[in-house]
Every structure is written in C-alpha cells, then in structure tokens.
Amino acid sequence: xxxxxxxxxxxxxxxxxxxxxxxxxxxxxxxxxxxxxxxxxxxxxxxxxxxxxxxxxxxxxxxxxxxxxxxxxxxxxxxxxxxxxxxxxxxxxxxxxxxxxxxxxxxxxxxxxxxxxxxxxxxxxxxxxxxxxxxxxxxxxxxxxxxxxxxxxxxxxxxxxxxxxxxxxxxxxxxxxxxxxxxxxxxxxxxxxxxxxxxxxxxxxxxxxxxxxxxxxxxxxxxxxxxxxxxxxxxxxxxxxxxxxxxxxxxxxxxxxxxxxxxxxxxxxxxxxxxxxxxxxx
Amino acid sequence: xxxxxxxxxxxxxxxxxxxxxxxxxxxxxxxxxxxxxxxxxxxxxxxxxxxxxxxxxxxxxxxxxxxxxxxxxxxxxxxxxxxxxxxxxxxxxxxxxxxxxxxxxxxxxxxxxxxxxxxxxxxxxxxxxxxxxxxxxxxxxxxxxxxxxxxxxxxxxxxxxxxxxxxxxxxxxxxxxxxxxxxxxxxxxxxxxxxxxxxxxxxxxxxxxxxxxxxxxxxxxxxxxxxxxxxxxxxxxxxxxxxxxxxxxxxxxxxxxxxxxxxxxxxxxxxxxxxxxxxxxxxxxxxxxxxxxxxxxxxxxxxxxxxxxxxxxxxxxxxxxxxxxxxxxxxxxxxxxxxxxxxxxxxxxxxxxxxxxxxxxxxxxxxxxxxxxxxxxxxxxxxxxxxxxxxxxxxxxxxxxxxxxxxxxxxxxxxxxxxxxxxxxxxxxxxxxxxxxxxxxxxxxxxxxxxxxxxxxxxxxxxxxxxxxxxxxxxxxxxxxxxxxxxxxxxxxxxxxxxxxxxxxxxxxxxxxxxxxxxxxxxxxxxxxxxxxxxxxxxx
Numbered sequence: 001x002x003x004x005x006x007x008x009x010x011x012x013x014x015x016x017x018x019x020x021x022x023x024x025x026x027x028x029x030x031x032x033x034x035x036x037x038x039x040x041x042x043x044x045x046x047x048x049x050x051x052x053x054x055x056x057x058x059x060x061x062x063x064x065x066x067x068x069x070x071x072x073x074x075x076x077x078x079x080x081x082x083x084x085x086x087x088x089x090x091x092x093x094x095x096x097x098x099x100x101x102x103x104x105x106x107x108x109x110x111x112x113x114x115x116x117x118x119x120x121x122x123x124x125x126x127x128x129x130x131x132x133x134x135x136x137x138x139x140x141x142x143x144x145x146x147x148x149x150x151x152x153x154x155x156x157x158x159x160x161x162x163x164x165x166x167x168x169x170x171x172x173x174x175x176x177x178x179x180x181x182x183x184x185x186x187x188x189x190x191x192x193x194x195x196x197x198x199x200x201x202x203x204x205x206x207x208x209x210x211x212x213x214x215x216x217x218x219x220x221x222x223x224x225x226x227x228x229x230x231x232x233x234x235x236x237x238x239x240x241x242x243x244x245x246x247x248x249x250x251x252x253x254x255x256x257x258x259x260x261x262x263x264x265x266x267x268x269x270x271x272x273x274x275x276x277x278x279x280x281x282x
Numbered sequence: 283x284x285x286x287x288x289x290x291x292x293x294x295x296x297x298x299x300x301x302x303x304x305x306x307x308x309x310x311x312x313x314x315x316x317x318x319x320x321x322x323x324x325x326x327x328x329x330x331x332x333x334x335x336x337x338x339x340x341x342x343x344x345x346x347x348x349x350x351x352x353x354x355x356x357x358x359x360x361x362x363x364x365x366x367x368x369x370x371x372x373x374x375x376x377x378x379x380x381x382x383x384x385x386x387x388x389x390x391x392x393x394x395x396x397x398x399x400x401x402x403x404x405x406x407x408x409x410x411x412x413x414x415x416x417x418x419x420x421x422x423x424x425x426x427x428x429x430x431x432x433x434x435x436x437x438x439x440x441x442x443x444x445x446x447x448x449x450x451x452x453x454x455x456x457x458x459x460x461x462x463x464x465x466x467x468x469x470x471x472x473x474x475x476x477x478x479x480x481x482x483x484x485x486x487x488x489x490x491x492x493x494x495x496x497x498x499x500x501x502x503x504x505x506x507x508x509x510x511x512x513x514x515x516x517x518x519x520x521x522x523x524x525x526x527x528x529x530x531x532x533x534x535x536x537x538x539x540x541x542x543x544x545x546x547x548x549x550x551x552x553x554x555x556x557x558x559x560x561x562x563x564x565x566x567x568x569x570x571x572x573x574x575x576x577x578x579x580x581x582x583x584x585x586x587x588x589x590x591x592x593x594x595x596x597x598x599x600x601x602x603x604x605x606x607x608x609x610x611x612x613x614x615x616x617x618x619x620x621x622x623x624x625x626x627x628x629x630x631x632x633x634x635x636x637x638x639x640x641x642x643x644x645x646x647x648x649x650x651x652x653x654x655x656x657x658x659x660x661x662x663x664x665x666x667x668x669x670x671x672x673x674x675x676x677x678x679x680x681x682x683x684x685x686x687x688x689x690x691x692x693x694x695x696x697x698x699x700x701x702x703x704x705x706x707x708x709x710x711x712x713x714x715x716x717x718x719x720x721x722x723x724x725x726x727x728x729x730x731x732x733x734x735x736x737x738x739x740x741x742x743x744x745x746x747x748x749x750x751x752x753x754x755x756x757x758x759x760x761x762x763x764x765x766x767x768x769x770x771x772x773x774x775x776x777x778x779x780x781x782x783x784x785x786x787x788x789x790x791x792x793x794x795x796x797x798x799x800x801x802x803x804x805x806x807x808x809x810x811x812x813x814x815x816x817x818x819x820x821x822x
Contacts, residue, residue, distance in 0.1 A: 082698055084694060084697065087694075087697070112700040112701070112702060113700070115697065115698055115699065115700040116699070116700035119698065119699070120694075120695075120698040122691055122694065122695060124691050126689070126691035126692050126694070126695040127695075128692060128695065128696065128710055129692075129710075129713065129714050130713075138696070138699060138701075138709075139699040139700060142699060142700055142701045142705055142709075143700065188695070191695075191699065192698075192699070195699060195700060
C-alpha cells in the first residue's frame with residue numbers, strides 16, 4: 001500500500017520518550033453515534049501502569065482498528081470492554097467505560113449480560129472440544145435456551161453469518177477440532193455472533209492464518225460491520241487500512257492518535273504515528 | 283573417540299538396554315506365573331510306577347528335580363527324583379510323594395486307571411471294583427462299571443445341587459427371617475412399654491417359619507437318603523479297597539484313554555469350574571468365584587467413592603483456591619499421602635471407620651443386634667473406603683494435571699460468551715480434563731486391586747459364607763466380610779495345611795488376579811481413548 005504525502009523522516013527514527021500530546025480529555029476525538037465511550041481509563045497490573053488516561057469513543061456499526069507495537073496496551077483496553085481483565089487478580093481499573101450509556105464497571109452490572117452483549121474473538125482460535133453444532137449453540141445453551149428448533153435456527157444463522165455454513169452444513173456433529181485453522185476462526189466468529197452481541201471484539205483474529213483464510217475473514221468483517229460494531233486489533237497495517245473505518249494508534253499505554261483510518265494512514269498528526277504506519281519502527 | 287561419546291549414541295544404547303531389562307523382567311514374571319498356573323488344569327496321564335522293592339504307585343507325574351544325595355555316599359553327588367501326585371488322602375494321608383529315579387523299575391500308563399475328583403478328601407487314583415445300588419451289586423470291573431459311573435454322576439450332581447439350594451437358599455432364607463423377627467422382638471422389648479400384642483404376633487410368625495423349616499428338613503432327609511444310595515468301591519494300586527458314595531464324586535475321567543480333544547474340553551470345563559464355583563477343602567480345591575466377586579465389587583465401590591472426592595478436591599485446589607504457600611503445602615501433603623505404607627491406612631481404618639463410625643452406626647441403627655456388631659467390624663464397605671483413602675491422592679494429582687493442561691484460551695472463550703466460572707468449569711474444563719481424570723482412576727484401580735495388607739484388618743476373610751450381593755433385602759450387604767484374590771493367594775500359599783496341593787492354586791490365582799487387573803485397566807483405557815478422541819485439541 002502506498003502512502004502519499006509522507007512527511008520527512010526526522011533524524012531520530014525511534015523515539016525514546018513519548019511526549020504526551022496535549023490533554024487527552026480535551027483533545028478527545030469525536031465520532032458520530034458512539035456506542036462505547038471510554039472516559040479517563042487507567043489500568044494497573046500491580047504496580048505497572050498499563051493504560052494511561054484513555055479517552056476514546058467507538059462508533060456504532062463501524063470497524064475500529066487498534067494498532068501499535070506489542071505491549072502497548074491494545075489487548076488490555078480491548079479486554080476492558082467485556083471485563084475479561086477481571087480474571088487477572090492484580091488488575092485494577094479506574095475511570096468509566098460506557099456501553100449503550102451504561103457504565104460497565106458499575107457494581108450493579110451483570111457481567112454475564114455484558115459479555116453476551118460484547119462478543120470476543122481471540123488471537124488463537126479456541127473452539128471448544130465439542131461438535132461444530134455444540135460450539136455454536138454453546139452461548140444460547142448458557143443463556144438457557146434448550147429447544148432444538150431454536151438452537152438449529154441459531155446455529156444455521158450464525159454459520160451463514162460467518163460464511164461457514166456451505167463448508168460444514170453436512171457435518172455439524174463432527175468435532176470442531178477437525179476444521180482447518182481458518183475455518184476454526186470463522187467458527188469462533190459464528191460462536192460469538194450466535195448470542196447476538198452489539199459489539200464484537202477481535203484480538204488479532206488473523207495472526208495465525210494464511211493469506212487466503214485471512215482474506216475470507218476480512219471479507220467477513222466488512223459484511224459484519226452492517227450489523228455489529230467491530231473493534232479489531234491488528235499488527236498488519238494493510239489489514240487495518242483495508243477493513244477499518246477508524247484507527248487508533250497506541251504506544252506504551254497511551255492513546256497517541258485516534259482518527260479516521262484515512263487520516264491516520266495518509267495524514268497523521270504525530271510523527272510517532274507516521275513512523276509506525278510507515279514501518280519505520282514497531 | 284571423543285566424537286563417539288559426544289554423538290550421544292552410547293546414551294541411546296544405555297536407554298535401550300534399560301528398557302529391554304524392564305521388559306524382560308515383566309515377560310519373565312508373566313511367563314513363570316502363566317507356565318506354572320495354566321498347566322494345573324490339564325488332565326495329565328496317570329502313571330503306574332513300579333519300584334525296585336516291588337511296591338507300586340499310581341498317580342500323575344508332577345515334577346522332577348535334582349537333589350544332593352544325603353542318605354548315602356559323601357553327600358556331594360546328585361540324584362534325580364520324581365514327584366507323583368498319588369491322591370487318595372483317605373488311604374495314604376499324603377497327596378504327594380517323591381521317588382528317587384534309581385528306584386523306579388518300570389513306568390506304565392494303564393488304560394483303565396480312573397481319576398475321581400471328590401467333594402471331600404481330594405482326588406482318588408485307582409481302578410473301579412464295583413458299584414452297588416442300595417447294597418446290591420449292579421456291576422463289577424472297570425469295563426462294565428465305567429459307563430454306569432458316567433451316567434450316575436450327572437444324576438447325583440443334580441441331587442447335590444438340590445440339597446445345596448435347599449440348605450443355602452430356602453433354609454438360609456427361613457433362618458434369616460427368624461433372626462430378623464427375633465431382632466424385632468428384642469427391639470420392641472428394649473423400647474419398653476406394653477408391646478405384648480405385637481410381640482405375640484411376631485412369635486406366631488416365628489413358629490410359622492419354624493414349621494416350614496421342619497418341612498424342608500424332612501425333604502432334605504429324603505434327598506440325603508437318595509444321595510447316599512449308590513456306592514462305588516475303588517481298588518487302589520496297592521490293592522486296598524475303598525467304598526464311597528457316588529454322590530461324593532464330582533467328576534470322573536480316564537486320562538490314559540482320552541484323546542487330545544477330550545482332554546482339552548475337560549481342561550476348559552475345569553478352568554470354568556475354577557472361576558465360577560466356591561472353594562472346597564480349605565481353599566486348596568474348587569474355584570475362587572467368591573474371591574473374584576469380592577475383588578471386583580470392592581474395586582467398584584472404591585471407584586464410586588474415590589472418583590467424585592478426588593475430582594472435587596482437585597477442582598478446588600486448581601480452580602478456586604488462591605494459589606499460594608498454603609495451597610503448595612496442601613499439594614505436597616497430598617503427594618506424600620500417596621507414599622504412606624498401606625498398612626498404616628489399614629490401621630487408621632480400623633480405628634476410625636470400624637471402631638469409630640461402625641460402632642456409632644451399630645449403636646443407632648442396629649441396637650437390637652448388639653453385642654453382635656453389624657458395621658462395627660470389618661466389612662466390604664470399610665475395606666473399600668480404606669482403599670479409596672489410599673488412592674485418593676493418585677486421583678487428585680492426575681486430575682490437577684489434567685485441569686492445568688486445559689488451555690486458558692478455551693476458558694476465556696467460554697467466559698467471553700457470558701458463561702459463569704461454574705458453567706465454564708462444568709461444561710468445558712471438566713470434559714476436557716476427563717482423559718486425565720480417567721488416567722488417575724486407572725492408576726487408582728491398578729493399585730487398589732493389588733493391595734492386600736490393609737484389607738486383612740478391614741474385612742477380608744479366608745472363607746466368606748455369603749456374597750456381599752444376594753437375593754435378600756436390601757440385596758447389597760455392605761457390612762459383610764468378603765473374599766479377595768490377593769488375600770486368597772496369601773492364604774492358600776502360606777496358611778494352607780496342604781502346601782503341595784495348594785502350590786498350583788497360588789499360581790493360577792495370581793494369574794487370575796493379573797488378568798483381572800488387566801481387564802479392569804483395559805476397560806478404563808478404552809473409555810479414556812474414546813474420550814480423548816472426542817476432546818483432543820488439534821495440532822493446528
């Protein structure tokens with residue numbers, strides 16, 4: 001991918017110290033129709049300050065990409081949205097995250113309801129050691145649905161939604177572990193959308209896949225965008241520019257820059273962003 | 283040369299040799315036991331041995347050996363001798379006899395020599411003289427009497443079974459009912475107050491049962507008379523006659539006149555008898571069915587107890603407990619528990635289960651039967667619980683390893699779908715860890731089946747009159763004492779009055795015990811592999 005209007009690289013290509021670019025609160029990037037609002041989130045793993053004063057809004061029914069070098073806090077921020085960080089004993093979260101206008105860190109929030117509303121696809125495909133059918137039906141069964149006709153419908157709809165139906169519809173009772181890597185990842189997407197979440201979090205969904213399987217998943221993301229709000233972490237700049245509408249660049253626990261994908265890739269405000277997207281560091 | 287050492291080849295050879303050595307030891311062990319055990323049931327030919335001093339011996343040749351001649355010469359030269367099973371314990375006193383080979387003049391295999399397997403006194407080797415019915419002779423001589431004997435034995439077996447079923451089944455049932463009624467009366471009396479009406483009602487019931495008992499007894503007498511009606515007279519090889527009831531004969535055969543196939547079918551029927559019937563003659567003859575039954579039932583009860591306990595404990599340790607110094611300490615203790623000598627568990631069980639729990643249970647539920655203990659003495663339940671205690675560390679360790687091996691991604695995947703931790707554990711983690719849990723159970727079963735020491739003080743007996751499961755309410759009698767193959771080996775081999783006769787039984791029973799361990803393990807392994815197929819995480 002060619003980036004036009006590349007700014008002149010400075011003599012110092014790898015920044016040693018990141019300067020905070022203004023006040024994160026006042027400079028918060030405004031998006032139309034936000035579904036997730038992150039206001040002043042700080043996260044600590046014990047003593048380690050992993051997320052520093054994050055302010056960002058995520059637009060509804062768009063794909064938002066998180067980019068940044070490893071260890072910059074992308075996954076941590078993503079896991080705040082469905083509170084999977086709660087599983088880490090040492091993690092403490094400050095600030096508020098609003099989804100649909102509700103603070104998800106409010107003590108009155110039902111975590112299982114939240115997680116049904118905010119689905120997640122993981123870096124390593126993680127189908128359950130069960131049949132394909134049972135994998136997709138799992139979320140519905142957890143929610144207390146046991147009528148076979150309803151489950152059949154859910155399974156078919158979700159597998160069609162993840163473009164897997166044609167490949168597996170005649171072997172639904174086979175083990176999910178017999179699928180190929182790309183199929184497994186699409187199965188995990190089917191499993192996630194089976195509970196009809198509003199937001200779908202994807203943590204590097206294609207990092208273990210070959211280019212063809214990656215292409216299929218990217219096509220799928222473009223389709224899913226119409227009905228779901230997608231937040232995707234990726235290390236692949238081309239992928240970010242292909243699938244996302246908005247892109248956030250994070251570095252060392254800070255949100256450096258957040259804007260439309262076009263702006264981030266073509267006309268970034270800060271030099272670190274430019275260096276990262278153009279491959280000078282990271 | 284240096285390169286040779288560096289290449290690691292010698293190490294590979296060393297590992298190979300170590301493996302070979304282990305395999306050889308296992309193969310040697312199995313071979314020895316199988317060779318000594320399997321031959322026991324084969325009907326070998328009956329030899330008539332004529333000695334130099336014109337004495338004659340008749341029996342099966344069971345062994346040869348070389349010993350130092352201590353009776354003559356300087357005690358350094360070796361002589362060979364032969365062991366004969368001559369049977370006829372009622373005539374000779376001893377079943378076995380050693381003969382020096384230089385004393386043997388001639389060995390022949392007379393066609394008409396008969397082997398009688400008897401319900402009492404062991405085998406008889408000899409020739410048929412005559413058979414009498416109510417005192418009158420119906421046939422004489424080997425040739426005429428053989429077909430008569432062959433037709434009589436099944437007939438008398440039938441009568442014998444009828445007698446046994448009346449004695450053990452019907453009369454046993456009546457006795458049990460009378461005993462229960464007596465205990466009821468005692469219970470009522472202990473309650474105090476005026477219970478005379480109920481007591482007299484129970485008394486009437488007892489009398490009713492006693493009347494039935496008398497009736498059965500008369501029937502028995504008739505059967506016994508019939509049973510001892512036909513008699514056979516045998517002549518031993520040295521010319522002594524012995525008369526006995528035909529009913530006393532279990533099986534008669536003439537090995538010297540039998541073809542290979544006849545012998546093979548006899549062999550199979552003897553093997554079947556071994557695994558399916560009760561022991562006779564102080565456990566040195568007959569079968570080991572009660573011991574097989576007791577062993578398997580004990581292992582089952584142990585599995586039922588140990589599996590849930592071990593899995594639950596491991597779940598808490600791995601999934602819920604906060605990992606830290608305390609949990610580590612608990613884990614070390616659990617691991618060490620697996621190394622405690624089993625007899626220590628037995629002693630604990632006597633103190634805690636039998637004297638503690640058992641006596642309390644007796645005091646509350648079986649008051650009428652006191653001072654006779656019901657649960658306050660060794661029994662299959664306590665023995666099984668002891669073994670469960672002994673093997674629970676194995677299950678805990680294996681389960682913990684299985685739980686630790688379930689990938690975090692799968693747990694996260696389930697949690698991210700809105701499942702609670704409990705749902706994730708129950709629906710995803712435990713099924714994934716199932717193969718490991720079953721591995722733990724396999725190890726537990728293997729250890730429990732072979733354990734003898736703690737059982738000797740918690741409920742195993744030499745001869746149990748009843749199985750722990752029968753047709754009388756409540757059908758499963760967990761308080762009963764039971765027989766066990768491991769203890770049976772010890773008892774037959776080392777506590778038997780007739781060591782020579784018992785020796786083959788030791789090997790056959792050991793072989794059987796090994797087979798049972800293999801079968802139990804195979805079952806568990808097959809189940810585990812099925813599950814593994816279902817739950818393995820793929821290589822992708």
